[in-house]
Amino acid sequence: MLCGRARLGGREAVLIAFDFAFLGGSVGADAGARIAAAFERARELRLPVVSLVASGGSRMQEGIRALQQLQVIARACLAIRRESIPHIAVLRDPTTGGMWAALAANADVVLATPGAAVAFGGARVRGGADGVEFRSEGKYADGQIDRLVPEEELPARLAELVELLHPARVAASPDPAPVPVALTARAPVRTGSQAVERARAAERPRAGEYLGVYFDRRFEIGGDRTGGRDEAMICGFGDRGGRTIAFAAQCGTANTPAGFRTAARLIRLADQLGIPVLTLVDTPGAANDAAAERGGIGPAIAEAFSAVAAADVPVTTLVIGEGGSGGALALSAPERTWITSDAYFAVIAPESAAAILKRSEPEVPELAGLLRLRPEDLLELGFVRGVVG
Template sequence: MNPLGWPGYAAQLERARERTGSAESVSWRRDEDAVVITFDFRFLGGSVGTATGALIEEAFTDAYAYRLPVVSLIATGGSRMQEGMLSLRQLQRVARLCAAHREAGLPHVSVLRDPTTGGLWASLGASADVVVAVSGAQVGFAGSRVRPDPRPDPAYTAEGQFAAGTVDLVVSPGEVDATVARLLDLLTGGDAVHAEVPYALGADDLPTDGWSAVGRARAGDRPRAPAYLDDYFDHRMPISGDRAGGVDPGMLCGIGKRGTRSIAYAAQTGTATTPAGFRTASRLIRLAERLALPVLTLVDTPGAANDAAAERAGVGAAIAELFGVVAEARVPITTLVVGEGGSGGALALSSPEHTWITPDAYFSVIAPELAAAILKRDDVRVLADELHLRPQDLLELGVVKGIAER
């Protein structure tokens, strides 16, 4: 227990055990629905040493044996200095355990309590399928005593990590148990059957020409993704962020319950999709694939964001990644175009073989106005017809499988 012969370490351990009544900074238990790992910050700041790593390994091994999810309730200052590199190497041990758990198709939910800093945030916490943070908690790789500027900064909070796309949900302390219970139910209720096509919520008649199809899709009173998701699911919970510093509020991702089935969803809301949006959708579909959840995607975008910020953030690579994830997916993906289907930014989110469209939507290689600019024409309305972008045109061309009914 004192591999470096650190002066006074044995006495520190003894005092921590007397204060907490626990043998180590981590304990675990097997419940009916999950294996729960709990950190105690009172025990040497929730730090992780070799004995702590052994307990975490026990927990993951038990979860694997019983095919159970893991819930990690984290409160830690990081690695235990009194054990030097033997402590730091526990991060590799934890990473291996998390990777094996993912490979087995078992969920992992982490709850970041106050504080969650250091290597355990960067291994056990951030690697979970869904990351829940307690409001007001200090969360960050760098603790306050090792930062260049120790003054409080929102970046090192639960809310700051949520804004940066590394946390899915921020909840109050009293909401943690109910939130985790709902997540476990959603993450474990999948099957390999296509999600049902949602009913059309808007117009039920088809547009007479291409330009009217475009106008209906752009109408401000047309039902948007939130209305479709509310109508389709009994309840749902979001995931947020691309885990690379970005969030796109125009891409709604999460898992919902429809009857007894859990279905993952990625839904555009009518705005230009940013690189963070495409990466979040890719993350959602990968998660669904590992947990054997069918996927529903709702397409509604004028196209991918095409400003300089999007280029600097790698929009082309983000779209390519999503195309690849959809192409390789081993779970069924159902797509409904509910509004604008603008070029590759819309197609990237679409199922190659199971895409449907509503009567008040369109799908096009490019928006008619942009086609006119490229072709140096001023007859936008004529171009809209020539693009064959109406729902009935797309059905005739074989681009969509059907037109959704009300």
């Protein structure tokens, strides 16, 4: 194992690099102490930690003293987390056993090289099974890692991420994220039904377009770390005029439990690192099918509500499309929410309101008006601070 300071782009970081050629990168008592010392040095210097992991776990020949290093390493990871210092892990081939569970999976951002063996149990221990679930692609699909990065792209991607999350950069970012500029300028709608139609229009700008205009560059992360991934929730960190801003953006469809847990994870990480947050709201509502219920959609939405409520960093929200009930409200900042002229927000969709009230389809437009869901209604009711564009 090589521990030291390294320069990635224009920033320094503390490096922990495993050499699998030596005893399979196995960690014993001395190696565990070196990892802990590297984390302590990062805390003293306030530098990010980048761990390049390629290990079979703890040394069998050192017995319980080697196994104890997992506790030592976990404490070291926690110590820098409490100091708002980021830890970035790269899973290389292979990453198994205790170094996956105690070091890599404990990182704030987890990258992996394609095709790498990643599992808690090695192939011999688990009886030779070798499906995709034991490789980095499977871990990515299951939301346990953030991104797959080919070896040749690692230097650039790591430099980008270290720059965005470096304590020396984010220390100057306590101010709220600016409200994005609306990508369309439209006259106010006359009726609630028109507001719903405009928000559902296919040509309306979506989250990807807003993020592309708002940020000079961005680094997306994804996955809820518990087995799920939702491509309709875009999360990550971006550069805007030299400032780092975190973002969680809905993409216009019903979000799954994994989407809300990913957004909550992003907001908690941003709060831990002292980075302001921007959320873009655009969903007809949370997923409510059998799969969503089995996956814990209620607790997942609760996680998002709690992450926003608990954040000490400022959260700025722009509603850019549909604001469907609790699934949209979970990402909305209570005191800092704006809305575009392409959007609406409602306690329930007009069609669902008609179903509850046993009204016919022709009565849906009338209900849309009674719900007071237009941007101007929401401003008058004090729900939003302003209508953008």
